[in-house]
Amino acid sequence: MRFAHTCATAAAAVALTLTGTMAAIGAASPAASSDAVFLQTIHQANLAEIAAGKDAETHANSACVKRVAAIIVRDHTALDAKGAALAKAKGIAMAKEPTAAQKKQLDDLKPKDGTTAYDAAWLKMQSDGHQQALVLIDKELSSGKDSQIQAAAKAARPIVAGHLKMVEGGVCRMPMESASPQR
Numbered sequence: 001m002r003f004a005h006t007c008a009t010a011a012a013a014v015a016l017t018l019t020g021t022m023a024a025i026g027a028a029s030p031a032a033s034s035d036a037v038f039l040q041t042i043h044q045a046n047l048a049e050i051a052a053g054k055d056a057e058t059h060a061n062s063a064c065v066k067r068v069a070a071i072i073v074r075d076h077t078a079l080d081a082k083g084a085a086l087a088k089a090k091g092i093a094m095a096k097e098p099t100a101a102q103k104k105q106l107d108d109l110k111p112k113d114g115t116t117a118y119d120a121a122w123l124k125m126q127s128d129g130h131q132q133a134l135v136l137i138d139k140e141l142s143s144g145k146d147s148q149i150q151a152a153a154k155a156a157r158p159i160v161a162g163h164l165k166m167v168e169g170g171v172c173r174m175p176m177e178s179a180s181p182q183r
Contacts, residue, residue: 035146036092038153039083041136043094045129046080048102049073055106056122059113064172065122071166072126075159086148123170130164 049072056069087094098106105125112118137160140153166173 033145035140035144035149036090038136038140038144039087039090039092039149040094042156043080043083043087044099044102045133046076046083047095048098048106049076049129050080051098051102052106052122052125055109056118059109059118060122061114061116061119062172064174065119067174068126068166068172069122072163075163079156079159083152086152090146090148119172120170123167123172126167127164127170130160130167133160134164 053069053073053076057066057073060066060069084094109118109121109125112121134157137153137157141150141157144150144153162175166175
């Protein structure tokens with residue numbers, strides 16, 4: 001159950017920076033299975049999601065965005081640990097840091113630090129990313145071949161959907177049950 005939660009959060013991370021990540025991983029390992037590419041993409045996205053969440057914890061303007069960011073960091077950190085363990089067991093190589101495109105996306109927020117404009121841009125980035133992650137998860141669920149990776153995607157889906165509900169449409173919504181994130 002915990003493994004599934006971790007993979008779900010990883011999927012949410014994919015959402016943040018899916019653009020460019022799939023192409024980079026696919027180009028690096030053209031013979032890789034779609035399951036391996038899914039797991040690599042989720043990991044890459046987790047790295048970016050954790051970085052974006054930590055940035056928002058420090059630079060967001062509203063308490064809601066800071067709380068949502070803390071939840072995202074907590075969930076993606078846990079998911080990434082589980083996803084990395086699965087990748088290691090399967091011999092799948094994983095990235096060490098966010099891509100240049102992912103870093104640029106976060107750097108583009110820097111001039112807005114501490115403002116409502118930062119919050120709006122961060123929330124929109126999160127909303128778009130989580131929508132993309134759900135598409136990726138659904139693709140893995142429908143066409144993946146590895147039962148363990150599919151199980152991880154299935155477990156990740158409700159977490160990613162929960163993150164999307166918190167940021168959907170660029171509006172911060174703090175769920176009652178997650179008001180006090182544990183870190």
